[in-house]
Amino acid sequence: MTKRHITYLACAAALCGSLGAAPASADHRTLVVHPGESIQKAVNAAAPGDTVVVMAGTYRESVKVTTPGLTLRGVGPGTVLKPAKKVKVGKMTAAAQKSCAEMGNGICVVGTKKQPVEDVTIAHMTVTGFSRIGVMAVGAANLNVHGVSAVKNGQWGLAEERSVHSTYRYNVARSNGDAGLFLANSVTAEKGATDTFGTVVEHNLLEKNRIGVTVRRLRDLTVSDNSVTGNCAGVFVVGDENKPKAGHLTVADNQVVKNNKYCKKTARLAFLQGSGIVLTGTENTLVTGNTVTGNSGKSPFSGGVVIVKSFVKVSSDKNQITRNKLSGNAPADLINQEAVKHGNAFQSNSCKKSKPAGLC
Template identity: 65%
Template sequence: MDAAKSGDTVLVLPGTYHQSVKVTTPGLILRGMGNATVLKPAPKATDDCGKRGNGICVSGTKTKLLKGVTVSDLKVTGFSRAGVLAVGTDGLTVRRVTAEKNAVWGLAEERSQHSAYRENAVRNSGDAGIFLANTITAEQGATDTKGTLITSNRMENNRIGVTVRRLRNLTVTSNDITGNCAGVFVVGDENKPKAGALTVRGNRVVKNNKYCAKTERLPFLQGSGIVLTGAEKTDVTGNEVTGNSGTSPLSGGIVLFKSFVGATNDNNRIRDNSLRDNSPADLINQETAKRGNAFAHNFCRASKPTGLC
């Protein structure tokens, strides 16, 4: 990795490697040989990526985005933070990566744009399987990802399958999301601009009924399919949302949840979704005032309030 130049491919042969990897070279391809190439934590990490508990770090700087990196065809498991963490990237591709049993996130990024997450398998993450945010630590308004894509991934047995936090202009499509405490979260807060202007389309969100204890900002999670909280102008369309059942305030098929910090959902479009066997209802809108949220042509049986199906 240290010797690689822009445009090079670093091919990692089958084996188990007890180390972390930091990518700072633009245009680099880091490719393994599928699940036979395994990265696990070192007994004692010596690099800053490993010391922070991450498996692969793709890192730009605060003043210059790292462009055109690809990470593919390998497995990252057992890290105390994230399997793959990208910070300050442009045009990152993460493809056919298995991220398993990482303590916080499977695949995560912040301050990045034009990313593509394709055909990955993410299981048993302590928080989100795929976690994308404007910044992980700071409180500020949503930023434009300029077309980031999360597609054709499988998220299973995580706390949340996919979390999109304080971002805009992004698509989550054609993913298989099952067995998590919650399927998809689109999260905003009191900062401006709001999260939103994005699309959640054509996903299979089934039986996300695992139990997860409450946190500082959320109640316990169980049985949530797709949740919007503090989001605006988001299209939720053509999804199959089935069998998500629980008694959490966020339980249900597709839920518009007014956040605990008072951020409302405004002008979102929930349409052409197929929902069944979700409890307490297939569609739930917790906004008490009219906020311009539109429900149309959804196939479902029960909603709160009534009349949304």
């Protein structure tokens, strides 16, 4: 276990109370949930600005949060949320009508298209074993997720769509079926990239997932100071044919190491193995100060930092790859599959091999 891994665990255990949490007003209540009691019942009883503290123990339920300003906080990794032993699914068929549990999710933070749910905090607990997503936010603003361990969930560990100005810090996403952390404009609709107004993903440990972090069709977002290791692919920044394109993002100061797990192909992607940081269908993205080592494979996306056309053959344009330290990546440390005319720039990187030659 590295010092960085220990930092994440220590931060969660110590509650890291200063990370983005506003001081409670004297008018705000703290509701405490003990083993055997219902988290959802306490959440339903909470008013905006209240805090629901979940004591150590295993709770077999899913939780839906729609109250603005609510803090849902465990006391560390020992607060564990798992699926109910049996979820009763009614006759409803539309996804929007189903409950968080029926959708296979652990915690759902849910706003509407017209009224996002604002200032919700999810912190200091383990969410594990759900068939779909550990923590999912739809239509959120100023969401704060920190000190959460999302482990062995069927699809994504932590995820969001149609959300702005979120913060993900000091979380652990491990052994999830797809991305450890997934951020998108919309999961279901094909549309242009949307502005997150400064979403931040930093100081997270993302390991043994299919992809460590996926950023899809978004703009104005920062992924920095994360440890990304043991996945099939480390960081994927994804665009498509819609406008505006994904881009105006920053991927900085991450440790992207030995993402060499093998994942079979899907309907949209070839098999994955040995991918460090991949930009596909993006523009004006800055990749800087990252340490990218030991990512090796024979996938079309394999290599240290890879720039490639999107699944629908949209070009990657005017991205800047600067001041990264790369070594031991195969087939090369830096790979640019775009033509020179697309204006991707490689400057001041420390590396040994590139495709085409001359990028190091």
